[in-house]
Amino acid sequence: MSRAENTGKFGQYGGQFVPEVLMPAVEELTDAHRRYVVENEDGFIDDFRKRLRNFGGRPTPLGRADNLSERYGHDVYLKREDLVHGGAHKLNNALGQALLAKYMGKDRVIAETGAGQHGTATAMACAYLGLDCEIYMGRTDINRQRPNVFRMRTHGADVNPVDVGSGTLKEATNEAMRDWATTVEDTHYVIGSVVGPHPFPTMVRDFQAVISEEAREQSREVIGSLPDAVVACAGGGSNTMGAFHHFVPDDAVSLYAVEAGGSALGVEEAESYAPNSASLGTGTVGVLHGARTKLLQTGEGQIVESHSVSAGLDYAGVGPELAYLVDEERVTPVNVDDDDALEAFHRLSREEGIIPALESSHALAYLEHADFDEDDAVVVNVSGRGDKDLDTVIEESAKRDLDIAPDMEVFR
């Protein structure tokens, strides 16, 4: 299997498509990743793990979902990243990178955020480690993820609204890259998923791989064997790569990356719009935000605005390693639409007492469509909790008249 440690390439994907002004920083980071993360220089990894435990609340449990198991007729296990401090897997990476910034002697951190979970995780990590923090967030996302904006501000981070385009993750990422091109000498850019120029896809995966490291260990005890399948949602793909990484060599374990099917598949070229965020399964190869990967774009190469009811999945690109694993047929890309994700949100809340993030709801919704065998053990990564999504869910459920949704009319 080709690994990107040195070249930054996963087959045809990956690379370092960034302005020259950033290249020295990207080289410095590549070196820092190798020394601190790969080789544990100055005990970086030991320090990171200790902080993940004491600040982050790891390890997170892997537990059987009894009611879902009964519903589907096969065993369903949930990896509870919603229980990580802050409410999502995002802290694993944000804490790792903020700590790395500190080891590298950079005292300012910037980040982009979509759902606000990565921004929140970065703001928490910076407060904890004493770093200055500025977050870029699209206006649309600010409006649909308000609680996270207040959380970031509460942790002392500045939040810069991005008004251009559709005001979602793509625009926030552009703006964060522009900031980095101006401030790179004292600033580290904490990218929020396994995307961007090398070494980010590899480094973010390394920080998130704790999910599958734990899950693989836990499955021996909880399931009694390795699982038959691991299911995770994929926006940029960081919880996905994190949940898959240590299972990749286990050929008997099927890996499903669940993308946002939105309201329909395909790209509406004339509108420069995709009513979905399914780049991994339906996109075409191109270069965006520093990497060659699968994208939602027009035939001419303009990147289109994507859509998902879930802000964290609403992105036109995806991590290069995930694109590679799909080409290699190691990972199966599937998608779930907005409606099914909303239903899955309510189902888990009702039947298991867990409010999942709308992103994670996509992974859960896949269980409705999949045809696993009766004796299969399926691990679903619950990448985050859904408190941040309640406003959206109430509104979107009312629009659709979902039977499974609670009636909120009297409280309006």
Added chain:
Amino acid sequence: MTRADVRAAFEGEPALVPYVVAGDPGVEETKAYVEALVEGGADVVELGLPFSEPIADGPTIQAAIRRALDAGITPRDYLDLVRDLDVDVPIVCMTYYNLLLQYGADEAETPEDLDVSAFVADAAEAGVSGLIIPDLPLEESDELEAACEKHDIALVYIVAPTTTPERAERILEHASGFVYVQARMGTTGAREDVSGDTHASLDRLREKNADFPLAVGFGISEREHAREVVAGGADGVVAGSVFVDIIAEHADDGTAAERLEEKACELKTGAREGAE
């Protein structure tokens, strides 16, 4: 015109290299603007081919790119525009890598075969003499460099304030046409003054190669800036946002072309003063 013509444009007098976005506000206007810039003293024209995610550009040029995309310009329209231009200076295309990759996508049998040479071949045929691709560092440029060499057009590399001496040396070895010396950190955009980084960058590059044309850009908007960078050792000045601003303000009142010509003339005068 070929890469040699791009380089030759920097010989003798210091060169003025203005930038505008093709298709802002429309293709016909762009033709008139390019002609006005040449009339005002432009020696090379850098013509932007709009990409939806211009990460190296500041707000002024981002907005122009948005206007041009909304007005509907495509890469093929762009090449038609260049083909129709009636000017005798080299045209250098500034755009982002993905557009080059997708241009030939119809011919690629598999995604691995995506190939930038279809664009380079058509661009050269249309009369483009050089390319500047701000999201393509030396590390990723083998394929494009080979295609540009084959079609005899320049691939212009950028040297930034953060570029290490070791990188600068490698960039100079690969350079054709001219080297674009990025005067400051960050993105494109007009500024109040010329950054102190510029002089250090120029001195470093001069040490490595005394002859290769060096053009300074990022933030240049006034006669005094042009004078200062040329006096500091530049062979040319690149200015974009200042022209793009004129278009944004005056495309509607019909005075944009004459104002562009005046501004070009002013910057060219400054550049000449710097060489005295």
